[in-house]
Amino acid sequence: MIYDLELIKVGKVYDNGTTAVADFDLMVRKGEFIAFLGPSGCGKTTTLRMIAGFESISRGDMMIRGVRVNDTPPERRPTAMIFQNYALFPHMTVRRNVGYGLEVKGMAKRERDEKVARMLATLDLEDIADKRPDRLSGGQRQRIALARGLVTEPDILLLDEPLGALDANLRKAIQNELKLLQRNLGVTFVFVTHAQSEALALSDRIVVMNKGRVEQISPPHQLYTRPNTPFVANFIGRNTIVDGVVRAVNGEVASVETALGLLSGALNGTLAPGANARVVIPAEAIEVVADGPGQAAAVGARSDGNVVTATVQRSDVVGHISHLSVTLPGGRPLALEAHVDKYPPGAFLPRNPVLLAWQAAEATVIPAA
Structure with missing residues (x-):
């Protein structure tokens, strides 16, 4: 079976000898929603950046759709990444922000405009397409970042705590939108969060990390009711x-x-x-x-x-x-x-x-x- 994403004994050791991630094994099926959950400094964001290509891999193999991508640069990987601060261009309109990745890839303007229009409609952004993101709400900016990531049609969408900047009520509303969108599109999501409630509500499986190592990989209910280790028992619920x-x-x-x-x-x-x-x-x-x-x-x-x-x-x-x-x-x-x-x-x-x-x-x- 070819998985959308496969990590085989992946590790990251920094130049000073610090181990950030050790022996990470994971197989992700197409269309799965995977959450990386753990305390600050546990290695979850480092792992996400290795998948994206922004961090080098010290050991092991990273496979996307059966292809080894250890040395493949970020722009050539079939992934898109959404950051916690959304990284939107304040001088560009929503429409241009969403289409920026397609523009960089050199896509013809007509095809690019058609793709952007469809994505704006999918995420209910048509009414604000010609506004600038710095004048919009947090929820709107979050949807713009999603649209920009999804319009390139990645095999895997990587999300680094994308709801962290939102207030509690908006965060809950966006959670519901995010899960529904992911199911409708069938795109594989890998989601980093430190919030248990998000991981338990959104994901198909949760990877609990601690000090650079995987403690447990389980569906939410199993993780909550059947912890494998003392750390998971203390950390979850x-x-x-x-x-x-x-x-x-x-x-x-x-x-x-x-x-x-x-x-x-x-x-x-x-x-x-x-x-x-x-x-x-x-x-x-x-x-x-x-x-x-x-x-x-x-x-x-x-x-x-x-x-x-x-x-x-x-x-x-x-x-x-x-x-x-x-x-x-x-x-x-x-x-x-x-x-x-x-x-x-x-x-x-x-x-x-x-x-x-x-x-x-x-x-x-x-x-x-």
């Missing part, structure tokens, strides 16, 4: 992570002895009894019940024995979301949030004892390192 030692493995469920008692979860990785492990419990999976006589046994019976005592410290409601702050045995604080239907206002008062419970299938047991 709102998880409670409890260290312990594996006591038993029964099929796909592992039981782990922890400071909070014997806890269980779905096994993700290779673990045997005696191995150090971590139980990862998503905040959404945790049921909170007021403690009382016989409650622990009743709750444990319906939650695979996963019951932990806690004390409420604070309870707040913001809009339709309830926020609970509790303290676990040993003094560890824990923040929980859920819809008010799950944690009703006034149901959990400060200093009251509660029970936290979850199903084993909703937790994940991973190797400790």
Whole structure:
């Protein structure tokens, strides 16, 4: 199978010996929306620039549609890149900005004008085609940058945090437009972001990076519910992570002895009894019940024995979301949030004892390192 993009043990080492990216393996099918996600300095933008040809590759191979492009200059690669600041020419009209790449390629004016007109119509930019971008809104400038990238008909569109400069409401609106546009055009998108919500909402698969290395490549739901490593468990979502030692493995469920008692979860990785492990419990999976006589046994019976005592410290409601702050045995604080239907206002008062419970299938047991 020929992939739109294939990275084979790709690495980047700077002249001072610093490793920016190491052993990056990735295969991207045509029409996929891939997000690179990770903290600042993890190597995601460096990888995007290597795909574009703006950064050299120190080792490994970069393939686009089955062709090795390690030494191919940016202008000869079937890619287009959109930067966070959009890099639009303020002295040019929207129409000229969109057609600039075609002009550089030497395309005949008639054909260029036809392509630009179609792209302006596709992105609803016809009404502002003769205006200059410095007089337009952030959302309009973002669409102009998209139009300029897409009009050259690239095999792969590279986007370096293109929504970072937008306010929250506009960012959400543009997210919806971006995903719909990508699906309609069928162009492969590779998208760099540090915002989890963007990656989870937009992408078909997410590449989580940390210190130049890939931690996990998974579809959004799998990444959120089944982290492979402690870094992903800490970085994605709102998880409670409890260290312990594996006591038993029964099929796909592992039981782990922890400071909070014997806890269980779905096994993700290779673990045997005696191995150090971590139980990862998503905040959404945790049921909170007021403690009382016989409650622990009743709750444990319906939650695979996963019951932990806690004390409420604070309870707040913001809009339709309830926020609970509790303290676990040993003094560890824990923040929980859920819809008010799950944690009703006034149901959990400060200093009251509660029970936290979850199903084993909703937790994940991973190797400790």
